[in-house]
Amino acid sequence: MDIVNDGLEKQRAKRRRVARMKKMIIYTIISFMLITLCVMIFLVFEVISLQRQIDALSAKIAVSETVDDANEMVDDSFLDNLYLVDNMDNIAEEGDIPMVYLTFDDGPSDNTDAILDILDDYNVKATFFVVGKDLDTYGDAYRRIVNDGHTIGMHSYSHNYSKLYQSEDSFVADYNKIHDLIYDTTGVDTNFYRFPGGSSNKVSNTSMSVFINYLNSVGAVYYDWNIASGDATSQAFTADELVDNVMSDVVKYKTSVVLLHDASNKNATVEALPRLIESLNEAGAVILPITEDTEIIQHVSVVQ
Structure with a gap:
């Protein structure tokens, strides 16, 4: 138990x-x-x-x-004696017909003929801000730009920022070199200029007012842009995206100066161009080359 x-x-x-x-x-x-x-x-x-x-x-x-x-x-010490240009008068109002200026920087290139062919197909005139290239390779391209009825302008000879903007002397020498190349090759005494990086760039070692004053002294007119397609950025936009980038901003302005690039690696720009022209036409825009009568679009100007 x-x-x-x-x-x-x-x-x-x-x-x-x-x-x-x-x-x-x-x-x-x-x-x-x-x-x-x-x-x-x-x-x-x-x-x-x-x-x-x-x-x-x-x-x-x-x-x-x-x-x-x-x-x-x-x-900014690089931009002393400058002021932001007020473009408020350029804001579009209801009933305005958009005036659009397609501008191509950095050419001529292997894509120049393709761009010119497209412009010719649509009977559109544009503006080419060219740099210094080998005449044996690209001499015909300079001439065709002019012969096809487009405006040719200067975008520096070297497009080398540090060299171009080192001093007034270096800028003047470069200016004369690209001006003479265009004149000797095409017979055009152009006075249209576009600063590499634009007039508001932050890379110049000298105040941009020095270079602007020089252009003013020789009767040259510099054009910036108020619409960027995006083809200059490191981001790889598709052709459709480039068109959308432009069209989303064109409606904002009476006068639109569109920044595009004519370079051998800008195939998307060439691909986008037909649709861009068609979209601008559908929007009722008038596409023109820059002339003496074009509204001047600038980022900054010299303080008077």
């Missing part, structure tokens, strides 16, 4: 131990879950708090950048 009782007692003790172990395991799991939940709630609040701080900081930075952008033409 005692043996039976001892066995039963041992079984009861074992059950109690098992029950206690189960409770401990359950309590441990519950405690772990509660701790985890508390940590997660804490982390959520921390993330929300950090996001608010980031948003506030971003807002401050945006405001700061806006102020900087508004004042950079005054504060």
